[in-house]
Amino acid sequence: MTSRLGRDRRRHTIAAPPGAPTVSPRRRVVVVGGGIAGLAAATGLAERGVAVDLVERQPYLGGRVGGWTVALPDGHRAGMSRGFHAFFRQYYNLRALLARADPDLAVLRPVADYPLVDAHGRLDSFRGLPRTPPWNALAFALRSPTFGVSGLLRVAAREALPLTDVRVPDVYTTLDGLDARAFLDRVRFPAPARHLAFDVFSRSFFAPPERLSAAELAVMFHLYFLGSAEGLVFDVPSRPFHTLWQPLAAYLTAHGVRVRTGLSVDRIERTSEGFRVHAGAETIPADGVVLAADVPGLRDVVAASAGLGPPWWRERVANLATAPPFCVLRAWLDRPVDRRRPAFLATGGSPPLDNVSVLDRYDADAAAWAARTGGSVVELHAYSVVAGDDAEVRRDTRARLWRRLREVYPETTAARAVAEEVLWRSDCPLFPPGSFAVRPGVGTPVPGLALAGDGVRVDLPVALMERAATTGWLAANHLLASWGAAGHDVVTVPVRGRNAVLRALAARFGPRPEKVVDEATTV
Incomplete structure (x- = not known):
């Protein structure tokens, strides 16, 4: 790996399973889910000559790190996503995936610091x-x-x-x-x-x-x-998320992958030859399947696929939990925030606000809008929002997020929101106490079927986006090994102190x- 993919000499490499350079005879695999895990699995398989159908229900790739555009009142379209993501330097397997289409990782821009501030104004810093x-x-x-x-x-x-x-x-x-x-x-x-x-x-x-x-x-x-x-410290993409994955999609297409967005998989059928993947009116035959959907999607597909796996395994999938809802509020303001504000600020003890991002500090799309209008683009996160009446909780959370922003960045008190997007989701995996031993892993009791995603068990020191990427590579390795083909190295921080x-x-x-x-x- 180049220095862009890691400098720590003590990083831990799990060597790729040995085998032939390509799969022979050629196999077909359906990868269900076009998030980070699915993209990694599709990449690992396609590079070994497997014919891959990558099926994603959303109209865009990237999963929870994907994006889309929204119309602003001035007629321009602007990027929107599910919120800020930090690309840490120890996310080796995620960075290896991005490097397939961007060898120098030029899309990643370093963030000098991400201060942490509490309700009393005490500030912690990672700078220096x-x-x-x-x-x-x-x-x-x-x-x-x-x-x-x-x-x-x-x-x-x-x-x-x-x-x-x-x-x-x-x-x-x-x-x-x-x-x-x-x-x-x-x-x-x-x-x-x-x-x-x-x-x-x-x-x-x-x-x-x-x-x-x-x-x-x-x-x-x-x-x-x-x-x-x-x-x-970490890096952030300079490209908005709705364009971040386009180079990798082109890389996959060049390797023969059929990338299918806006197509939802309903169920999977076992056959004597392998699998039939049912997606709307289409039926896709396959020798193997990687289920790289989010937790709700994984539960739904397995529940609808009668006979896919023994009862104990199906129960483990059904019991996967999701975290409480979270909220992302993105606002296009009519004036700039103080130029000394960091790109990202984490807050403690200031519910419901968990962090503030000033997107025009690093995102090219937001920076162009700010330069054109003289305003700024800010994003507020509220993680794990307490349950209650949905409409009431959502109204209250939005109002409190605005109050907290004005407390943390007082200059925004006079700002007017030219446009605002509020997003609620509740599809992230939850890792409650006692769940590890019964969490389904990459390998399954169904030959030819593998799981991938950040909710899947993997016995390595990874988390969040890096867990998704790691399980994607491992899912590809799992299928490739069963067909006698070489896999791909996986790299992590050391597996012990x-x-x-x-x-x-x-x-x-x-x-x-x-x-x-x-x-x-x-x-």
Whole structure:
């Protein structure tokens, strides 16, 4: 990999399964879902000579990182999406996917900092921190106004040891039965620091800490802090999401992939020759299938596909949970926000606001609109919105988001929204305590069928977009191996703590994990 795909010399490579350079005789696979997982699976298969039909129900590719355009009052069309996404440097498998069509990853623009601010105005910053663990996390804590030396001294060191040597998947044995809030209580993290250092990240899973597995929180801490030397800042795409995936779509088409958008798969039928995939009026024969739909879509397709897999596996799919609803509010303002505002600001203790993005700082589409009008484009996120009467909750959430924006960025008080788009979704996977052992994995009990997506179990230290990309590559490898063809390397941060002293302390004083083994769900 080039430096654009990672600088950490201790990153972990899972070597591709060996085999022939191409599949022979040629096979046909239907990939259901055109999000990151489906795009990775389609790429991995097509590069080995498999005939691929990529079927996506939306009119665009990218899934939850896709986009579309909306009409503005001035007659122009502008990009819209499901919200901000951070492309961290340790997202090796996602970046490898993007690099297929953009070898230099020129589309990604570095963000110098993403400050975290709490309700009292205390600000944490990632600017200028060392890249190497554990000095990155230590420097962050020591200079934080919400943590500092006194906060470090109050932490229950023994209870925090699992964070210093996160071993995947062993960490799920020791921590998956505990929720993230209970774990942080046990560790005695100072409440203000918890809001910024953990709650902000746990809510990026679209779940409140009490509904998130402590093991997932530990894996997150390992992935972003103590497990990686790629640094704590990230990149963002300079292209709007409605154009981001076009180069990769062209790459796939050049490799013979039939990209089908606006087509929804209803059910999958097993046959003596393989599968028949039913999508509206069409029936697509296939030797293999990758189900890379979101959690609701996966549940629906499996439920409608009688006889697809044994009852125990179908029950695991049916029991996959989704996180509470989230809201994205994007506004085109008639005046600029202060030029010193960062591209992205995370907020803690200011519900319902979780973060603010100033899109014209990095998005070419928003920047062009701002330059033409003298305004700005801002985006507000509210993750994991408390349930209630839908209409009432939505009206209240919108009003409170506007109030919070004006508190955080007072200059927006005088601004008028030239246009506004409010989006609600509730289709993100939820990782509640105790769910890891029964989460379906990439491999399935159905020969020729694989799963992919960020809700799918994978025994590697990955999360969010990177989990989606990783499972996509692994799904391709799973099918390719069954046909005797070579797969593709998968790269992650180290699968255990990287500091020998901290590992020794965790081994001596911390809980002794036993590896989770469930052959029914792992590859």
